[in-house]
Every structure is written in C-alpha cells, then in structure tokens.
Amino acid sequence: MKMKKNDLKGWLYLLPAILFLGVFMVYPLIDVLVYSFEEGYNSASQTYHGIGLYNYAYVLHDPYFLQAVRNTFLLVIITVPVSTGIALLISLGLNAIKPLRDLFQTIYFLPYVTNTLAVGLVFMILFKKTAYTDGLVNLMIQWFGGQSVDFIDGPYWAKMFVLCFYTVWVVMPFKILILTSALASVNPDYYSVARLDATPNWRIFTKITLPMISPMIFYLVITGFIGAFKAYSDAVALFGTDLNAAGMNTIVGYVYDMLYGNSGGYPSFASAAALILFVIVLTITCVNLLISKKHVYR
Amino acid sequence: MKIVLKNLTKVFPSRNKKEGGEVIAVNNFDFEIPDGKLIGLLGPSGCGKSTTLNLICGLEPPTSGQILFGDDDVTHLPPENRGVGLVFQNYALYPHLTVEENIMFPLQNLRGKDKLSKEEMRERMLKAARLVQIESLLERKPSEMSGGQQQRVAIARALVKMPRVLLLDEPLSNLDARLRLQTREEIRRIQQETGITTVFVTHDQDEAMSISDMIVVMKDGIIQQIGAPQEVYDDPANLFVAQFLGTPPINTFDGSVKDGLLYVGDKAILETPGVKDQPVSVAIRPEGFIPKAGGRFVSHLERVEVMGRDTSVVSTHPNSRNTFIRSIISANSKLVKDGSNVTFDLYPNKVFIFDAETGARIRFDLKDGE
Amino acid sequence: MNLDFKRVERNAAVRKRVFTGLDYCFLVLWAILVLFPFYWMVLSSLKSYSAYNSEYIPQFFTLNPTLSNYVDAFTAVPLARYFLNTIIYTVVTTGLMMVVIIPAAFAFARLEFKGKQLAFTIFLSLMMIPNELVIITNFVTITNLHLRNTFTGLILPSVTSVFYIYLLKENFEQIPDELYKAARVDGTTDFEYLTRVMIPISKPTLVTIVILKVIECWNSYVWPRLITDNPNYFLVSNGIQEIRENGFGRENIPAMMAAVVVISVPLIILFLVFHKKIMAGVSRGGLKG
Numbered sequence: 001m002k003m004k005k006n007d008l009k010g011w012l013y014l015l016p017a018i019l020f021l022g023v024f025m026v027y028p029l030i031d032v033l034v035y036s037f038e039e040g041y042n043s044a045s046q047t048y049h050g051i052g053l054y055n056y057a058y059v060l061h062d063p064y065f066l067q068a069v070r071n072t073f074l075l076v077i078i079t080v081p082v083s084t085g086i087a088l089l090i091s092l093g094l095n096a097i098k099p100l101r102d103l104f105q106t107i108y109f110l111p112y113v114t115n116t117l118a119v120g121l122v123f124m125i126l127f128k129k130t131a132y133t134d135g136l137v138n139l140m141i142q143w144f145g146g147q148s149v150d151f152i153d154g155p156y157w158a159k160m161f162v163l164c165f166y167t168v169w170v171v172m173p174f175k176i177l178i179l180t181s182a183l184a185s186v187n188p189d190y191y192s193v194a195r196l197d198a199t200p201n202w203r204i205f206t207k208i209t210l211p212m213i214s215p216m217i218f219y220l221v222i223t224g225f226i227g228a229f230k231a232y233s234d235a236v237a238l239f240g241t242d243l244n245a246a247g248m249n250t251i252v253g254y255v256y257d258m259l260y261g262n263s264g265g266y267p268s269f270a271s272a273a274a275l276i277l278f279v280i281v282l283t284i285t286c287v288n289l290l291i292s293k294k295h296v297y298r
Numbered sequence: 299m300k301i302v303l304k305n306l307t308k309v310f311p312s313r314n315k316k317e318g319g320e321v322i323a324v325n326n327f328d329f330e331i332p333d334g335k336l337i338g339l340l341g342p343s344g345c346g347k348s349t350t351l352n353l354i355c356g357l358e359p360p361t362s363g364q365i366l367f368g369d370d371d372v373t374h375l376p377p378e379n380r381g382v383g384l385v386f387q388n389y390a391l392y393p394h395l396t397v398e399e400n401i402m403f404p405l406q407n408l409r410g411k412d413k414l415s416k417e418e419m420r421e422r423m424l425k426a427a428r429l430v431q432i433e434s435l436l437e438r439k440p441s442e443m444s445g446g447q448q449q450r451v452a453i454a455r456a457l458v459k460m461p462r463v464l465l466l467d468e469p470l471s472n473l474d475a476r477l478r479l480q481t482r483e484e485i486r487r488i489q490q491e492t493g494i495t496t497v498f499v500t501h502d503q504d505e506a507m508s509i510s511d512m513i514v515v516m517k518d519g520i521i522q523q524i525g526a527p528q529e530v531y532d533d534p535a536n537l538f539v540a541q542f543l544g545t546p547p548i549n550t551f552d553g554s555v556k557d558g559l560l561y562v563g564d565k566a567i568l569e570t571p572g573v574k575d576q577p578v579s580v581a582i583r584p585e586g587f588i589p590k591a592g593g594r595f596v597s598h599l600e601r602v603e604v605m606g607r608d609t610s611v612v613s614t615h616p617n618s619r620n621t622f623i624r625s626i627i628s629a630n631s632k633l634v635k636d637g638s639n640v641t642f643d644l645y646p647n648k649v650f651i652f653d654a655e656t657g658a659r660i661r662f663d664l665k666d667g668e
Numbered sequence: 669m670n671l672d673f674k675r676v677e678r679n680a681a682v683r684k685r686v687f688t689g690l691d692y693c694f695l696v697l698w699a700i701l702v703l704f705p706f707y708w709m710v711l712s713s714l715k716s717y718s719a720y721n722s723e724y725i726p727q728f729f730t731l732n733p734t735l736s737n738y739v740d741a742f743t744a745v746p747l748a749r750y751f752l753n754t755i756i757y758t759v760v761t762t763g764l765m766m767v768v769i770i771p772a773a774f775a776f777a778r779l780e781f782k783g784k785q786l787a788f789t790i791f792l793s794l795m796m797i798p799n800e801l802v803i804i805t806n807f808v809t810i811t812n813l814h815l816r817n818t819f820t821g822l823i824l825p826s827v828t829s830v831f832y833i834y835l836l837k838e839n840f841e842q843i844p845d846e847l848y849k850a851a852r853v854d855g856t857t858d859f860e861y862l863t864r865v866m867i868p869i870s871k872p873t874l875v876t877i878v879i880l881k882v883i884e885c886w887n888s889y890v891w892p893r894l895i896t897d898n899p900n901y902f903l904v905s906n907g908i909q910e911i912r913e914n915g916f917g918r919e920n921i922p923a924m925m926a927a928v929v930v931i932s933v934p935l936i937i938l939f940l941v942f943h944k945k946i947m948a949g950v951s952r953g954g955l956k957g
Contacts, residue, residue, distance in 0.1 A: 006780065006781055017772035025797065025828075026794070028801070028803075028806055097691060105947070106943050110939065114706075118931050125712065136708070177950060189388060193390045193455075195377050196357075196377050196380075197378070197403060198378035198379070232890065256893075256894065259807055259894065260893075260894050267805075267807070376677070
C-alpha cells in the first residue's frame with residue numbers, strides 16, 4: 001500500500017511534463033511517419049486515398065527539393081570546417097593572452113544572443129546592391145580593384161557566399177566559447193613540462209593540445225553538422241521568405257514551405273521531406289561518431 | 299652543477315585587486331646549492347617554496363636577482379634552454395600517451411646536432427625506465443597505474459634527457475603513507491646513483507629531514523635557516539624553525555630571564571648564564587625531559603600514553619602556549635609523581651630561548667658534561 | 669655548455685613579442701567583424717531616409733543623427749504590438765516551462781518509484797528528436813484545435829524541454845542525500861523539501877535556465893511564423909520579416925534598422941548584465957535553441 005502511494009506520487013510530479021511531451025512530441029513523432037505514407041492527403045477534408053511511398057517519390061523528384069538538398073549540403077560542407085577551424089584559431093589566440101581576454105570573449109559571444117532575423121537584415125544591407133548604392137561590401141571590393149556583385153539577388157555563388165558567411169558569423173560564438181573553455185581546462189602543468197623539455201610549439205599543439213581537446217572538437221563537428229543541416233532562418237533573414245524563388249531554399253525551408261504559405265497545405269510531402277532530412281542527419285552523425293571513436297583520445 | 303641564487307626576489311601583484319599592493323613570494327634569497335647534493339626546500343604552504351622552484355627552472359621570471367648554474371648566468375634564459383628536469387606534484391603525465399611515449403617525449407624534441415636515432419632514444423628510454431624500475435609497465439597508460447608508479451614515470455621522464463638539475467615539487471604528497479616512505483628512499487637512491495643536483499619542495503618536515511643533504515627552511519618568502527637536517531634541528535635559528543621541525547612538536551612557554559636564571563611562571567627551571575634580564579619565549583623538545591624527584595620543572599599530569607618503545611607524558615602547565623605539554627621518556631624510566639603533578643629535570647641542550655618580540659634565538663652557554 | 673646566452677635570450681624575447689602582437693591584431697580583427705554589423709545597424713538607424721538614400725558611397729558616420737526613424741518604427745508599423753506580444757509570449761512560456769520542468773526534474777533526481785528508469789530512458793531518447801520532425805503534426809494539431817493566431821497556440825508546444833529537465837536533474841542530484849534525510853527526519857514533506865531546500869539551493873542553475881529560455885523565446889521564428897498570419901499576434905522575429913517585406917511602403921532601410929535596433933536591445937542588455945552566467949550556462953548546456 002505504502003509502495004503504491006510513493007509510485008503514484010512520482011508519476012504525479014512527472015505528469016505535466018509527460019502530458020506536454022506526449023501531445024507535442026511523442027504523438028507527432030508517430031503521426032509524422034503516418035503522414036509520410038498517406039498518399040493524396042487533403043488537409044481540408046482530412047482524407048487520403050492510399051498508403052505508399054508516393055510522397056517520398058514526389059519529394060525526391062521535386063526540383064525545389066533537389067535544389068534545397070544541394071544548397072544544404074554545400075552550406076554544411078563549407079561552414080562546418082571553416083567555422084570550427086577559425087574558432088580553433090581564435091580560441092588559441094585568446095588562450096595566449098591575459099589582458100583583455102574577458103573583454104574579447106564577451107564581444108565574441110554577442111552574436112549568440114542576437115535575433116538571427118534582425119541581424120540578418122543588417123547583413124543583407126551590407127551586401128545588397130540597390131539602385132541607390134552598391135552597398136558597403138561592394139564598395140570595399142572596389143577599393144581593392146574588384147568588380148561589384150549583387151550578393152543578395154545576383155549570381156548563385158555570391159548568394160551562397162553570403163549565406164555561408166552569415167552562418168559562420170552566427171555559429172562562431174558557441175564554438176569559440178566551447179573551445180576556449182576546453183583549452184583553459186587543459187592542465188597548465190602539461191605545458192610547463194613540455195616547455196622544460198624544449199618542445200617546439202607545433203609539437204606542443206599537435207601532440208598535447210589537440211589530443212587533449214579532441215573530444216570537444218568532435219563534439220563541435222557533430223553538433224555543427226546537425227545545426228547546419230537544419231539551416232533555415234539565416235537564409236530567410238538574407239533572402240526573404242520566398243526562398244524557392246531566390247533559389248536559396250534549404251531542406252528545412254522546403255519542409256515549412258510544403259506545410260504553410262503560398263505553396264503550403266501538403267503535410268504529407270513535408271513529413272516525407274522531414275524524415276529524409278532526419279535520416280541524412282542520423283547517418284552523418286553515426287559516421288562522425290564512428291570516426292571519432294578511432295581518433296579521439298579517451 | 300652547483301646552483302647559486304643571488305639576492306633573488308619575486309614579487310606578485312596582490313590577488314585582491316581592490317586593496318592593491320603586492321605579495322613578496324621570494325624575498326632576497328641568497329644561497330648556494332653544492333654540486334650533486336639533494337636539497338629540501340621546507341616550509342608551510344604559501345611560503346614561496348614552489349615559486350623558488352619555478353624561478354630555478356625558468357617558468358617564472360624573477361623580479362630581481364640572479365640565478366647561476368655553475369658559472370652560467372641563466373636568470374633570463376628561457377626554461378627550454380636551461381636543461382632542468384621537473385617533476386610535478388600531480389606528475390603531469392600526458393594522459394593520452396603510454397609510459398614509453400611519455401618518457402620518449404623529451405628525446406623526440408631534440409633537434410640539430412643533438413638529434414637521436416630511434417635506437418638511441420629507445421636505449422635511453424629503457425635506461426631511465428630501469429633506473430626507476432618500471433620497465434615492465436611501458437605499454438600502460440597513466441590512468442592504468444597507481445600513484446607510486448606514475449611518480450616513477452614522471453621521474454624517468456625528467457631524467458631521460460639527462461638534466462643538469464632535477465627539481466621535484468611536493469613529489470610525495472599524493473601518495474599514501476606507506477608508499478611515501480618507500481618512494482622517498484627510492485628518490486634518495488636515484489639521486490645518489492645519478493649524482494644530479496636535486497632540489498625538492500615539501501611541507502613535510504619528516505620527508506625533508508630524512509633524505510636531504512641540506513634543508514632550507516622558509517617562511518613568508520624569507521629563508522629562516524639553512525643547514526644539514528640534524529644541525530637545524532639541534533640548533534634552530536628562531537622560534538619558527540624550532541616549532542616547524544620535530545614530531546611531536548616542541549613545547550613552548552612564556553618565560554623570562556632574571557639574574558642568569560630562566561623562569562617559567564615563578565619557578566626557575568634552568569641556568570642561562572650570560573643572558574640579560576628580559577621576557578623570553580621558551581621552547582623545550584619533548585625528548586628534553588628527565589623524570590626526577592624534586593625536579594625543577596613541575597606540571598600537572600593529564601595522562602600517559604604508552605607507545606611501545608617510548609612513553610608519551612601529557613601534562614598541562616599554566617604558562618604553556620599549547621593546551622598540552624608532551625614529554626617523551628624512555629619506556630623503562632619511571633615517572634615521578636608529586637600528588638597530581640609530575641616533576642622533571644631538563645636537558646639544557648633541548649631547551650631553547652627566543653626573544654619574546656622577534657622570536658630570534660638567544661644563545662646561552664651550556665655547562666660542560668650536559 | 670656552448671650556448672650564446674645573450675642571443676638565445678634576445679631571440680626568445682623578440683619572438684614572443686612579435687607573436688603577441690600578431691595575436692592581438694588577429695583578435696581585434698575578429699572583434700571588428702563581430703561588432704561592425706551592430707555599429708552599422710545603429711548608424712543606419714540614425715540617418716534620415718533622404719540622407720541614407722543619397723549616399724551612393726555609404727558613410728561610416730553621420731553628422732546629423734535623427735531619431736525620426738524610431739518614431740516611424742513605432743508609428744508606421746505595429747512594432748510596439750510585436751514587442752508586447754513577444755514579452756507576453758516569453759514570460760508565459762518561460763514561467764509555464766519552469767512549472768513543468770521543476771517537478772519532473774525533482775521526480776527523476778529524488779523520488780523512487782516504479783518505472784522511473786524506463787521513463788528516464790524514454791525522456792533521454794526524446795532529446796535526440798529534431799524539432800523539425802514534430803513541428804509538422806503540431807502545426808496540424810494546433811490548426812485543427814482552431815488555436816492559430818492565439819497565444820495558447822503559440823505557447824503550448826514550447827513549454828517543455830527535455831534538455832532543461834535533464835540539466836536541472838543533474839543539478840538536483842548534486843545536493844547531498846544527507847539534506848534530504850535530515851529533512852525527512854524533521855517531518856518535511858517532499859513538496860516542502862522541493863520548494864524550501866532544493867529550489868533555493870539550485871537558484872543559480874534555475875536562473876541560467878530562465879535566461880537561456882528567454883533568449884530562445886525572444887529569437888524564435890519558425891513556430892510563430894507557421895502558426896500566426898494575423899499581425900496582431902506576430903512576435904518580433906516574424907514581425908521584422910513582415911516589416912521587411914510589407915512595411916514602410918518603399919524600402920525604408922533606416923526605419924527598418926531602427927526596428928532592428930529596438931528588438932535587439934533587450935537581449936543585448938540582458939547579455940551585458942548576465943554575460944558571465946549566460947556564457948557559463950551555454951558552455952555547460954552546450955545547445956543552441
């Protein structure tokens with residue numbers, strides 16, 4: 001009797017969380033699978049006329065989806081290594097100084113707390129070419145004798161460049177923070193010993209620093225891949241809500257467009273696309289974990 | 299290689315920024331460490347002994363003064379060019395490398411004409427491993443070894459590059475009591491086999507006394523006394539040194555000297571010829587008490603603790619600065635009781651008196667034969 | 669010892685100085701890259717519409733700053749409404765979330781009951797489910813419940829976070845068992861123990877969670893965009909997007925920048941006040957969004 005009362009109490013404390021998670025997470029998880037196999041679902045009448053893989057086939061043949069996949073993969077392949085590399089450089093730089101370190105760290109973290117959409121507008125203005133002005137970035141390109149380009153409505157590579165640039169700018173604070181604290185947590189005695197042993201700097205870096213922080217680097221690479229695959233609001237901030245028209249849609253953007261807006265009303269297609277994305281991310285995360293098992297110390 | 303410290307001073311800015319000011323970690327050190335000796339730097343925590351070590355190996359630059367290795371002035375030489383081996387308190391073994399890789403690490407740094415072939419490196423590594431007796435553990439990672447084993451690896455890593463000077467920072471403090479005894483003998487053996495000038499830092503006086511050729515007692519960045527361990531114990535330069543060395547610790551009293559006699563309370567306990575009348579601090583080693591009927595030192599008996607070979611007599615005295623007085627007497631000598639009191643005579647060479655203000659030693663002539 | 673001491677010493681000193689100099693240059697460069705968009709945003713918001721558009725070559729400063737854009741931002745578009753909506757959304761969501769996650773974390777950390785291990789394993793596995801996957805059904809659910817364009821619809825799906833439950837549980841578990849035993853001996857009930865001992869002790873972590881959630885709410889874009897098409901229920905993120913696409917008639921960039929400044933300022937102030945806490949919380953939690 002006493003046991004029963006205690007059990008009940010435990011579940012009672014969990015009840016609100018279970019309710020919310022059940023309705024808004026577990027049920028949707030099952031439902032999204034169901035949707036993705038229901039062919040010809042009509043959201044107005046809530047009817048469908050068959051079960052099968054048609055939704056997947058449709059999505060995989062949709063040129064907008066293929067464009068989104070291409071954009072997303074490019075974004076991932078460019079931004080993850082670039083941002084991790086630069087963050088590592090900056091963290092090493094921060095670690096080597098004492099005065100002003102806190103100030104720099106605080107400044108570097110600022111983009112983390114800002115609204116992606118709002119600051120994206122500023123980036124758009126900096127890169128955009130209008131009738132009135134070529135924009136600040138183009139002005140600088142001209143200083144160095146280059147040709148001005150419209151980065152927002154211009155050629156594909158230019159748009160991709162801005163998107164990558166902004167994405168890196170946005171993800172940097174987190175990576176710098178994690179790497180700086182990883183570097184700071186390496187016992188300074190290791191460096192003292194290495195110095196006394198006349199270890200050259202590059203050897204200290206490759207043989208001591210890198211192995212010691214390798215778990216954190218891999219953590220950043222994995223979360224970086226996951227985050228970059230889900231890119232969406234950065235693109236909206238730069239190119240507006242109609243990403244398909246701009247040719248800059250991402251997989252997540254495609255999902256939302258299928259769900260809502262001018263091209264919306266197709267939860268089945270959205271579900272299929274979301275599941276495809278999930279499988280891609282899962283596969284890449286597993287591959288990452290396998291690689292990290294081999295190369296990360298501990 | 300002898301090491302000479304000349305007027306060496308290290309000042310740190312105070313940690314408390316608001317109050318400002320500075321902390322003098324090492325204050326005007328002046329001493330010479332003879333070639334091939336084992337020196338213990340001894341003092342309570344925060345006395346500047348680790349800073350001294352860091353100055354010698356070059357991890358910290360001195361504020362002023364000079365450091366000489368032999369005849370070379372190394373004061374401003376970067377640590378990597380000094381040829382010192384340092385063993386850290388926590389050993390600082392690279393956790394991702396095996397024992398073998400850890401010991402090889404310093405050798406792989408050698409460049410130019412000092413560069414070694416693979417075979418030579420392995421040869422040197424094995425020699426160092428053999429010296430500290432860990433040749434069977436070469437494939438292990440540091441996390442798979444006991445503290446004592448890690449300690450040996452750390453020493454091997456420091457020795458493998460044949461340093462001119464070996465520095466040990468609290469080498470035994472992370473080991474359990476039994477291992478500590480064993481390892482300190484080991485350190486002594488290795489030091490004598492290699493003949494490398496060795497400096498080690500400790501807060502444990504037993505440790506310093508048992509293996510050093512010479513100890514340096516420090517307090518608040520100032521050297522209190524330098525000498526052979528027994529010398530310092532038998533002839534402390536001031537009250538701090540007397541209190542810091544010896545277990546159980548020395549018994550201290552408020553006292554005074556009047557007409558060549560030393561008084562504790564209203565009783566004269568010892569002749570102190572040649573000392574002018576003044577208030578003093580009196581310190582008596584626990585082994586300085588002789589049970590004797592009608593002895594001049596009388597204290598109130600609390601209890602007797604039998605420790606096998608010796609007997610420890612715990613008593614109280616109104617002028618004692620410690621709660622209890624501890625006297626160690628041999629087990630077969632008989633305690634003399636007078637009511638609830640015990641009476642002792644004192645060995646004059648076990649009684650020290652110090653200036654009540656400064657704590658400086660006041661010497662008096664010992665009568666012959668005592 | 670055939671080292672030229674003087675040379676070795678000098679080389680080491682020179683190398684160190686050059687390296688430190690380059691290091692600072694690099695760090696300053698990145699700081700400029702980070703801060704410049706903020707500077708440009710404030711600068712542009714202070715230029716008048718005509719001045720901005722007459723600058724073919726953008727100027728790095730302005731001699732005639734004007735606040736008229738800020739007036740426009742609050743009068744020409746319903747920025748104040750977006751602002752208010754976001755505050756309501758943020759406060760209610762964060763508040764509700766604390767009410768949901770604290771008991772859950774307490775149950776996992778402190779109570780013993782049948783099925784706890786299983787429940788916790790399921791909770792943990794939910795952490796790996798991406799939001800993108802469940803948002804589709806949530807969108808349909810909220811639409812079917814006719815909760816589009818309501819605060820209820822905006823708020824409900826984001827009041828639980830498995831991650832924060834986990835973070836809080838870890839923190840609760842660090843409170844020594846002895847305290848709990850002592851409290852039980854004194855006849856304290858579980859609920860009293862939670863409110864009078866655990867919550868006060870865990871205040872730093874709770875504050876961190878609140879701050880992180882506030883940041884998350886303030887910047888959330890996807891869900892508000894999906895679930896609202898009535899500007900009366902827009903939050904700042906989709907509000908700013910609306911302003912960009914349909915506000916201010918012609919592309920009035922200075923006014924837009926004024927709006928951007930206005931919606932960025934609250935979080936920047938929050939950050940400046942709590943930057944130590946926020947950074948510690950993020951590096952411990954290690955998740956964005």
